Amino acid sequence: MSQKQATPDVAPEPVDTSLLDVVRDCGASRGLLYVLPKDGDALWLVALTGTPREMAVPWTRVGLADAVPVADAVRAGRLVWVGDMEEMARRYPRTSLVLPYAFALAAAPITARNTVVGGLVLLWPAAHPARLSGAERAVVENGCRRLGGLLEDAGLRDGPRPPGEPRTLPHPSRARAAPAVGGEAAAFIARLPGGACALDDTGRFTFVTPEAARLLGAEAGSLLGALPWEALPWMDVAEIEDRYRAAVVSERPTTFRAVRPPDTPLAFALYPDASGMSVRITRSDRDPRDELPAGSAAPTADIAGRAAPAAGGPGRAGFLYHLMHLAATLTEAVGVQDVVEQTADQLMPALGATAMAVNAPRDGRLRILGHRGYDPDILARFDNLPLTADTPALRVMESGSPHFFSRFEELRRSYPDAVHLDDKVSWAFLPLIASGRPVGSLVLAYDRPQHFAPAERAALMALAGLVGQALERGRLYDTQFAVARQLQAALLPRHLPSLPGLRVTARYQPAGHGVEVGGDFYDLIRLTDSTMAAAIGDVQGHDIDAAALMGQVRTAVHGHAAAGASPGDVLARTNRLLVELDAGRFASCLYAHLDLARQAACLSSAGHPPAVLRHADGRTVVLRPPPGLLLGIEREADYPAVEFPLHPGCVLVLYTDGLVERPGVDLDDAIAALADLVARTDPEDPDVMADALIRHAADCPDDLALLILHVTGSEGAGDGWRA
Secondary structure (H helix, E strand, O other), X not given: OEEOOOOXXXXXXXXXXXXXXXXXXXXXXXXXXXXXXXXXXXEEEEEEEOOOHHHHHXXXXXXXXXXXXXXXXXXXXXXXXXXXXXXXXXXXXXXXXXXOOOEEEEEEEEEEOXXXXXXXXEEEEOXXXXXXXXXXXXXXXXXXXXXXXXXXXXXXXXXXOOOOOOEEXXXXXXXXXXXXXXXXXXHXXXXXXXXXXXXXXXXXXXXXXXXXXXXXXOOHHHHOOOOHHHHOHHHOOHHHHHHHHHHHHHOOOEEEEEEEOOOEEEEEEEEEEOOEEEEEEEEOOOOHHHHOXXXXXXXXEEEOOOOOOOOOOOOOHHHHHHHHHHHHHHHHOOOHHXXXXXXXXXXXXXXXXXXXXXXXXXXXXXXXXXXXXXXXHHHHOOOOEEOOOOOHHHHHHHHOOOEEEOOHHHHHHHOOOOOOOOOOOEEEEEEEEEOXXXXXXXXXXXXXXXXXXXXXXXXXXXXXXXXXXXXXXXXXXXXXXXXXXXXXXXXXOOOOOOEOOEEEEXXXXXXXXXXXXXXXXXXXXXXXXXXXXXXXXXXXXXXXXXXXXXXXXXXXXXXXXXXXXXXXXXXXXXXXXXXXXXXXXXXXXXXXXXEOOOOEEEEEEEOOOOEEEEOOOOOEEEEOOOEEOOEOOOOOOOOOEEEEEOOOOOEEEEEOHHHOOOOOOOHHHHHHHHHHHHHHOOOOOHXXXXXXXXXXXXXOOOOEEEEEEEEOOOOOOXXXXXX
């Protein structure tokens, strides 16, 4: 009998030790640790336990906006629990598509010094109860606190992404039994019918009995340390790896049948736990489910063995799941750069490529839209080439046919002027097709020789088709986004007027995906040397019509304010205009008249969220003038005004509901939380405060506008200012 002891990739580090402690203490079967680089927009996987690295490839990079549990947990700042596969399919269809197995999952944010620094994902087998227990939740929360400090100290957040590949750690419960050779253990195993073998938590053989080796048609020594579908070409079948993945994730016994060429039928029974898997192999004269405990048998798959695929050809379940994940991911990609990043994240690991570039024509030149794994200095030679240049990236785009080169000599024969500038040895140049026409080209490069068998070429062309369609959507989105931003900018103030003794800043943020334009607005109107009018509002809707009506409402407010109308009259007159327009939409608005000489602010509201006032000593109050009707409902609506003191050092915060409204959160509680954040934020720089408030609304489902006014005191004040 033969046995090999698996070892971790690297020596344990404090971060790894803490991760293993959390996995062990809460009884999880798998753990994945993510870090969020400073100023980054994605989480990066840095360590995982009890899971083959290949299975985690689709999740190596998770965008903060992605619809996956760990991204939701980080954005919302709370633990996310998914109790079973039905809930996963309902809430996270992309994750369910790639992991269609029974398991439970928890995802939690990791923070340090009130800043999110990463995320933690834990998996439990299918037998876990539908709810997370209080003790398990406490372990996860305490573990996240420990990991937060360690991640911050480790310096993993300093670059755009953590260095190196994710570390694969052995599960903390892995048994360290004495080698099963000789003595009673060996005799016991030898007496059992059929063969037996063991796989570690990365899927590699660690133990093989002589009978198992005979049934598999291989020498035991050649199997140890290898993956089954690598050591045994006839097992390189998607269905076999899928059965293995199902057992790993669900930790349920499962079975399948396969035929070892030419005609040896075999039955496999898999018995998994967090530390690895035990496998029984017999001739399939009897049903392998007879080997499983009563009630635990999973459906049996009948799989025919086949000859090995050509070297480098994608043929296993992992590739198929990468393909499905890429298709699902690209449907959610927003913009060209998002398409490039998602393509690199999903395609390169699945195909074994080490470099990638996406090209497209622009203004009569070939431009490189994005790349991964290439030296930028090398790519600079190929960026901005004329479309008449004779290069494979251009030729495949013109012809719509791919080019494959297993060696540089092949490439040189087709392109005599080609120069070998790096260590890549094989290349695939693929046209990106959308709506029946080439829109660009995709270059994949490899460090190891590739033979590009017909099946692989077909798969690469299918993948390129997905990328081409996504690229065309991304370019259309980028164009719409630019137009929408220009429209929004034209409807909002280009510059904020200044007034001695007052510092102001404003923000506008559209609601996520879509046309990126909506009905939120703000305005600031200088009236005299010591008075200013501020307005903020929200027209119903998130489309071009809402933006157009918003422009009319803002113009009306501005005009009535500049004409000297009182706060109540400004809203009343604007309301009558909106009723007469009969636009079928309503608008909220908060109008404030600021008199720096009198140290007073007079506010009037048309159904708008109340302002927050921060006093010089840090106290905050919510200013609630009597709420009038929304604009556009009743022609003769009345809008009372109330005056509040506005002393030097005060900060007045006006905002739209996108800053505070969240599903399931009481609006008064959300406004109180906003007031607390204003109290804790340095008031000396309105821009810093605005950034903090926008981060507070990171998962904002709505447009938001924000206007912050800081009364600086006598310094720089105009005539009549009273200190």
